[in-house]
Amino acid sequence: MSAQRVDNREMKEKNPWQTPVTIIITVIGVIAIVALVTVAVLQNRPLPQKYKYGIVLDAGSSHTALYIYEWPAEKDNNTGRVEQTHSCKVKGPGISSYAHDPLKAGESLRVCMQEAEQRVPGKRHQETPLYLGATAGMRLLNIENSSASDEVLKAVESALQKFPFSYQGARILSGQEEGAFGWVTVNYLDDRLTQGLDTTGALDLGGASTQISFVSEKFDGSESPSNSVTFRLYGNDYNLYTHSFLCYGKDQALRMTLAQQTQSGQASILDPCFNTGYTVMKNYSVLYDSPCVSDRKPQNAPATFNQTGKGNFTECQEVVKSVFNFTHCKYSQCSFNGVFQPLLQGPFGAFSAYYFVMNFLNLTDTSIPLKAVEDKLNSFCSTPWNQIKQQHPDVKVKYLAEYCFSGTYILTLLTEGYKFDQTSYSNIKFIKKIKGSDAGWTLGYMLNLTNMIPAEAPDSPPLPHAGYVSIVTIMAVLLFILFIVSLRPLWPRCSKQPQIV
Numbered sequence: 001m002s003a004q005r006v007d008n009r010e011m012k013e014k015n016p017w018q019t020p021v022t023i024i025i026t027v028i029g030v031i032a033i034v035a036l037v038t039v040a041v042l043q044n045r046p047l048p049q050k051y052k053y054g055i056v057l058d059a060g061s062s063h064t065a066l067y068i069y070e071w072p073a074e075k076d077n078n079t080g081r082v083e084q085t086h087s088c089k090v091k092g093p094g095i096s097s098y099a100h101d102p103l104k105a106g107e108s109l110r111v112c113m114q115e116a117e118q119r120v121p122g123k124r125h126q127e128t129p130l131y132l133g134a135t136a137g138m139r140l141l142n143i144e145n146s147s148a149s150d151e152v153l154k155a156v157e158s159a160l161q162k163f164p165f166s167y168q169g170a171r172i173l174s175g176q177e178e179g180a181f182g183w184v185t186v187n188y189l190d191d192r193l194t195q196g197l198d199t200t201g202a203l204d205l206g207g208a209s210t211q212i213s214f215v216s217e218k219f220d221g222s223e224s225p226s227n228s229v230t231f232r233l234y235g236n237d238y239n240l241y242t243h244s245f246l247c248y249g250k251d252q253a254l255r256m257t258l259a260q261q262t263q264s265g266q267a268s269i270l271d272p273c274f275n276t277g278y279t280v281m282k283n284y285s286v287l288y289d290s291p292c293v294s295d296r297k298p299q300n301a302p303a304t305f306n307q308t309g310k311g312n313f314t315e316c317q318e319v320v321k322s323v324f325n326f327t328h329c330k331y332s333q334c335s336f337n338g339v340f341q342p343l344l345q346g347p348f349g350a351f352s353a354y355y356f357v358m359n360f361l362n363l364t365d366t367s368i369p370l371k372a373v374e375d376k377l378n379s380f381c382s383t384p385w386n387q388i389k390q391q392h393p394d395v396k397v398k399y400l401a402e403y404c405f406s407g408t409y410i411l412t413l414l415t416e417g418y419k420f421d422q423t424s425y426s427n428i429k430f431i432k433k434i435k436g437s438d439a440g441w442t443l444g445y446m447l448n449l450t451n452m453i454p455a456e457a458p459d460s461p462p463l464p465h466a467g468y469v470s471i472v473t474i475m476a477v478l479l480f481i482l483f484i485v486s487l488r489p490l491w492p493r494c495s496k497q498p499q500i501v
């Protein structure tokens, strides 16, 4: 018995693992490593995300829409992070239609603005920039009656200032800005700018104007400087070709085709761009009340005329072509109306009315031959109006009645106007949204005004949280192993027989 006790005591003395100092060192080592990993996990955990907001009102010719954008607060300069979180369509017509009662233009925005108050968190209201940009409807009103357009903008401004956001102004965008910001939006949402990828062109068809914007190797801006916009974005230089055709939005283009058909001031017309059986009475002074046609109003015309559908695509295309001027061009090449256009290049995103119309007509597949597009339009235009109405009871009658014209106009604008051929047509994608955000000029406008697209590429991001934690954990485990190995001389040799001294 007593010999065994002596043995145990001697084994303890030989095995330093069992000495208090070694135990304390080991415990401290383990605690230090656990603390290191814990600090790595806890301290570097991302803080709960805070967001910033921006509001843009698109005051178009046909209507106004409000968009709310959101992005993580600490990543203003990062890429592809701004998203549209809400949109609101203002009831009623565009603000330019309130020229005779400007206060109503301001009032019309109230419901959507109240919605924005609900959607943006209260504590962010004051720092949220609010912009209103007016497009071709107001451009036309400004041409026609500049004091009326000033009054409308003033009324809109005072209505917007009543809301708790950081109001940044209401102004009329130039056609060039509208085209360029539409192009920025499309390429930003596609993540093409950050990565310096080849860009996508932008085709925007509004109610009163239409824009074409694209980058072409053949275009350096020298042949037509007024069509050139240069950008330096994320460290890359872009020389963008852009042109906005005022009056070539689909509503004003329709006016022009009607003006073309009523030049002799007749009391009725047989319109090939409307379905057979469609008939409506129109007012001459209302039709010609636009700078796009006002100088062509026939003398001695009656007050009204009857428009009756004839439903003939080929004849419709002839009327549509007559509103384009293809004869003079002082440049190496032109689209139409003597406007320079370089060679089409790359893919294109076509949005706004391009999408609404082609989507309705089931013509968004651009891989089909152009002949098939014509055939489909031919068949749609020749369908009697009654049948069209029966087949689409839920579609707004105004849109429904105009689809034959709108489809024919879009095909003519693209192929005869911009010179898309079978190959380049298949590079067009009709789009409404990209990653949840509407395609249009508003996002590009806000990104520009809030300086959210840097000229130079931002520094590469630090290690992500998960990577950081993994590295610290691996280092800690290695340290622990090293620590254990460094104590090797002190390891007990339990397998060996205790030495009897």
Ligand SMILES: O=P(O)(O)OP(=O)(O)OP(=O)(O)OC[C@H]1O[C@@H](n2cnc3c(O)ncnc32)[C@H](O)[C@@H]1O
Pocket (backbone or CB within 6 Å): 059, 060, 061, 062, 063, 094, 135, 136, 137, 205, 206, 207, 208, 209, 210, 249, 250, 251, 352, 353, 356, 357, 360, 399
């Ligand atoms: O840019 P501007 O020229 O000022 O015009 P806008 O901003 O009012 O233009 P939109 O893109 O909102 O709309 C373009 C056109 O499409 C029409 N539109 C809207 N929804 C449509 C639908 O579902 N089907 C057919 N047309 C539609 C609308 O009336 C306009 O004529």
